[in-house]
Amino acid sequence: MSIIKRTFFLFLLATLPVVAQQNITLDKIWKGYFRTQGMDELHAMKNTNQYTVLNRDWNAGTAQIDLYDFATLNKVSTLINSEDHSDLKSIDSYTFSPDEKKILIATNSQYIFRHSFVADYFVYDIATKSLTKLGDEPIQEPTFSADNAKIACAYQNNLYVYDLASKKVAQITNDGKKNAIINGITDWVYEEEFAFVRAYDWNATGDKIAFIRFDETEVPEFTMEMYNQGLYPNPYTFKYPKAGEKNSKVSLHIYDVKTDATKKINLGDFNAYYIPRIQWANDAQTLSVQLLNRHQNNLNLVFVDANTGTTTGILNEKDDAYIDITDNLTFLEDNSFIWTSEQDGYNHIYHYASTGKLKKQVTSGNWEVTAYYGYDKNSKNIFYQSVENGSINRDVYRISIKGKNKTRLTPQTGTNKATFSPKFDYFINTFSNSTTPTNYTLNRAKNGEQVKVIVDNKALAKGLEAYNLPQKEFTVITTPNGDKLNAWMIKPANFNATKKYPVFMYQYSGPGSQEVSNTWHSYNDYWFMMLAQQGYIVACVDGRGTGFKGADFKKVTYKELGKYEVEDQIAAAKIIGNYDYVDASRIGIFGWSYGGFMSSNCLLKGNDVFKMAIAVAPVTNWRFYDTVYTERYMQTPQENASGYDENSPINHVSKLKGAYLLVHGSADDNVHLQNTMLMVEALVQANKQFDWAIYPDKNHGIYGGATRLQLYTKMTNFIKEKL
Incomplete structure (x- = not known):
């Protein structure tokens, strides 16, 4: 290059606009700056080759149910717009009558617990465009009868039946x-x-x-x-x-x-x-x-x-x-049925005669079926999701009921989830991975061929370029006893292998759970990337007891919750601590709920490994938790006292050396505040110093208003101070 050309080139570089790297902030995270676009309340129709989506105008406070054609993705019509009905303040959720001529619409929903709620319900007749309120009081779980003539519902712990024609209630x-x-x-x-x-x-x-x-x-x-x-x-x-x-x-x-x-x-x-x-x-x-x-x-x-x-x-x-328990029981026309079970060591699909005699194990292999989508009686094919392409990934497959001609329908590696058309000729695929925001495409069920893009979230991807986000690096950590554990790590974007970095570990670890998955970012992921921008390495490890790697891997923790999972987190922390670029004296750990139980135990039992821990809404003794969950994995305290007591953080408070932040909502109906209060009392009597925060009237999720922003600010400050 000549001197003149080189000088001109340098001049051009100097005059180009400089785009400074933007930093993630908690304010942006919790105000939804990084939220993806989706397809809310996506329903596949049963009688026509169409689907519906609930489209909301958040600014106007209105919502409408729109009908689309599966084959073309063209909008067919707007079935109802709340703006046209003064009685309908909003649309929270909806279901169709079996003939799909009426819609049952919920509004003014008031949650009771995690899944349950009461709401005002309206019946909307699509043909006449008439809207009728169902009763004078909020009710629970109304459903149409199969003949479309009646609606059953619950009100104040009793069941009622409403006749649509006579308007009489029984x-x-x-x-x-x-x-x-x-x-x-x-x-x-x-x-x-x-x-x-x-x-x-x-x-x-x-x-x-x-x-x-x-x-x-x-x-x-x-x-x-x-x-x-x-x-x-x-x-x-x-x-x-x-x-x-x-x-x-x-x-x-x-x-x-x-x-x-x-x-x-x-x-x-x-x-x-x-x-x-x-x-x-x-x-x-x-x-x-x-x-x-x-x-x-x-x-x-x-x-x-x-x-x-x-x-x-x-x-x-x-x-x-x-x-x-399985939700995949599906009856075929001859009353034979589809069933899923992990009886051979992995969760698979089985076909049984109506008498209970096994006709065929449809899927098999050292991998798990993770979702069952349905059976097409015309092609005699079953459609399902599995982890056959790696336990951190999800793919959609087609297979004959005879267990033959298995076809992978989703070529992109990551997390794929399908919503099938009633004829099973198309499916809407929801796809993402750790580098691709969630997108929705129309695909052919025969071969998975992509027909059209519906939602791509490219605008979000473009906007994130300014943040130069660090990426998750997936790996497998092998512990000294030979267990192979899925893991990911997020390093600072300007990572320098010659430097020593503190490490902040995150996990949940509950039976059958998974945190190491190849999917798009959660709110926590953005927080972790923010920490990485500020000089921390963030890591996550799924230890023994977690899911989608077979029954033996999952059920090894039976009767001893918190033993093997803690051993694995400590072992993983030691392995990570030996990396040349890690400061082994600065390793912390965080978890929520079961993860809080784990982070507490890790800090106590691994007091020579972990410098600090944050435990949000933790179980501190399984004696305080409910029967169904706890006894499934532990039997009763009367039968397995040592299993309960030996892994209770309360019984190990004397081992506390590092910094400990304990957080709970006072109205947590799930993991009761009792867990934290008795942990606090044990720490006090052991003369141990710690930090804690109680959020008044907040449930297990600890949210509402500025709550999450305040909580994550507190946790971020704690990390900066203690790690």
């Missing part, structure tokens, strides 16, 4: 009472741990309703003080069965709409301690029921004849540790 149950009897709605522990609220189901002809009745009279009560703004706090009391205590007595009932009669089903031939699922078969008079013993290691699938009440055992599974 009360099915009369004994519902707060903190005593619940009909058709789950109690607290079922909602939280079996993850469902609606404990009733219409049959295929709309003439019968099966429901579970909960008698929680003998369940111990728990009371939280709600401070609000009043002169005196208000006590909030609810039934909460702690490990080893009494659960609700559950019973199964079938209501006959035509005769207005209810029949109690005798399940005495089976161990029906828990009834975690009920579901009608295609045969309208056959009800399937999943039953579990208290240890949750003996599962029965039972068919009930709705006319006679006769019960027939169809399937039985036993496990040395525990069995996870």
